[in-house]
Amino acid sequence: MAEISDSGGGHKGGKKRAKKQSTRIDMTPMVDLAFLLLTFFVLTATFSKPKSMELTFPAPLPPDQKVDEIKKGITILLSKENRIFYYEGQFRAADDDKGKKTSLSELDFSQDSKISLHKYLLEKNKPMQDQIKDLDAKHKKNLIQDSTFKRLVKERKANKESFTFLIKTDDKATYKNVIDVIDELNINVVGKYVMVDILKPEIDLLNEKIGSN
Amino acid sequence: MSKKPSKGGAPALDMTPMVDLAFLLVTFFMLTASFRMAEPVVVDPPSSIGQVDLPDNHIMVTIDDKGRAFFGISNSTAKMNALREMGKRYNVTFTEAQIIKFSGLPSIGVDLKDLPKYIDLKEDDRKNFQPQKGIPIDTITPNNQLKDWISFGGTEAVRTFEAAKIKAKESNSEFKSEKPRFAIKCASTTKYIYVKEVIKTFTDLKLYQFNLITTLEGGGTVIDPSK
Numbered sequence: 001m002a003e004i005s006d007s008g009g010g011h012k013g014g015k016k017r018a019k020k021q022s023t024r025i026d027m028t029p030m031v032d033l034a035f036l037l038l039t040f041f042v043l044t045a046t047f048s049k050p051k052s053m054e055l056t057f058p059a060p061l062p063p064d065q066k067v068d069e070i071k072k073g074i075t076i077l078l079s080k081e082n083r084i085f086y087y088e089g090q091f092r093a094a095d096d097d098k099g100k101k102t103s104l105s106e107l108d109f110s111q112d113s114k115i116s117l118h119k120y121l122l123e124k125n126k127p128m129q130d131q132i133k134d135l136d137a138k139h140k141k142n143l144i145q146d147s148t149f150k151r152l153v154k155e156r157k158a159n160k161e162s163f164t165f166l167i168k169t170d171d172k173a174t175y176k177n178v179i180d181v182i183d184e185l186n187i188n189v190v191g192k193y194v195m196v197d198i199l200k201p202e203i204d205l206l207n208e209k210i211g212s213n
Numbered sequence: 214m215s216k217k218p219s220k221g222g223a224p225a226l227d228m229t230p231m232v233d234l235a236f237l238l239v240t241f242f243m244l245t246a247s248f249r250m251a252e253p254v255v256v257d258p259p260s261s262i263g264q265v266d267l268p269d270n271h272i273m274v275t276i277d278d279k280g281r282a283f284f285g286i287s288n289s290t291a292k293m294n295a296l297r298e299m300g301k302r303y304n305v306t307f308t309e310a311q312i313i314k315f316s317g318l319p320s321i322g323v324d325l326k327d328l329p330k331y332i333d334l335k336e337d338d339r340k341n342f343q344p345q346k347g348i349p350i351d352t353i354t355p356n357n358q359l360k361d362w363i364s365f366g367g368t369e370a371v372r373t374f375e376a377a378k379i380k381a382k383e384s385n386s387e388f389k390s391e392k393p394r395f396a397i398k399c400a401s402t403t404k405y406i407y408v409k410e411v412i413k414t415f416t417d418l419k420l421y422q423f424n425l426i427t428t429l430e431g432g433g434t435v436i437d438p439s440k
Contacts, residue, residue, distance in 0.1 A: 037239045057415075
């Protein structure tokens, strides 16, 4: 490549040879440079925009408004060392006529252990998941339109009969765990979940539980 | 190649198409590349199944694993105006040159009092700038600078957005930009209480919707009815 190759016969007169010469420029350095630049730009290019998770936090209630008791509520408590606990229904500091004292059950982030959060949610939210799957199948077969599908999914998710998940963290929980829980709720198509501040009795209960194990 | 290559010489190869392609790609990457300055902190967000792209027009609060908060606005006009407002609010004067320089900076994590000094530093020195303690988020004393940043940044971002919209309408060109959104980028290992503090700052300003930045998670089947 680097040569100016002469295509004519080698041993004839200078003038004749010059006419037949085909000029070939050595492109190697240029190609080197081109690929160097290419590599640089490919490596520095940020291809994908960062993905994100949309989350809406509850607006604080006006102080005079009374909160309805959440009937089908499940509270998930997060603490240090990736530990998560839950209890169902209203928090009770002691046994009363409506129910027993709240006790915490442990969950974990694995996919297949006995106390997997994933499995727990799968079980709890089965009816909803079946409904959504059903809708999804119909949607894929074009039996229902996009807008109808979205509306129906929204309606199903807002269903009063479905569970509401309250996510609370103590001071030691990490951001990752919060995201993991929300993620798991999203995977299991839970329609209603909310981040709430933890209450003092819940922290006490949590500490007691962690301390006892 | 009809010509038989001479013994010992390298076979001549026509590289023109390859070079064409290489330069085409170089041009493409050069034109699409957007250069950014290095962020003052590197945070490693957790993974999730979130599929929503981060909007181009955003106001971002970054929280590192020590709980320091950093603030950034994607739109440089809004950023400059927000700095002017902040300067007025806290009686810190910025020169016009500083304001322009500020618009090119990535997110910042210094007290407003130290900001003029910080802006004047060379890029390499900024990393080692000592008072980089994050933007103060005092919820008790009236020195919640993050709140003011968010408040001014939010108003300015919306104003810039509206102005651009009107301008596009007047000139009948297509308007692509989206409304500014608030994003929170946070390291996996950050304690949630720090995040809570930042979120409290947002909710105090009656801002309730966020994009939490996460990396994309691989694997697993997901039913995503929202799509």
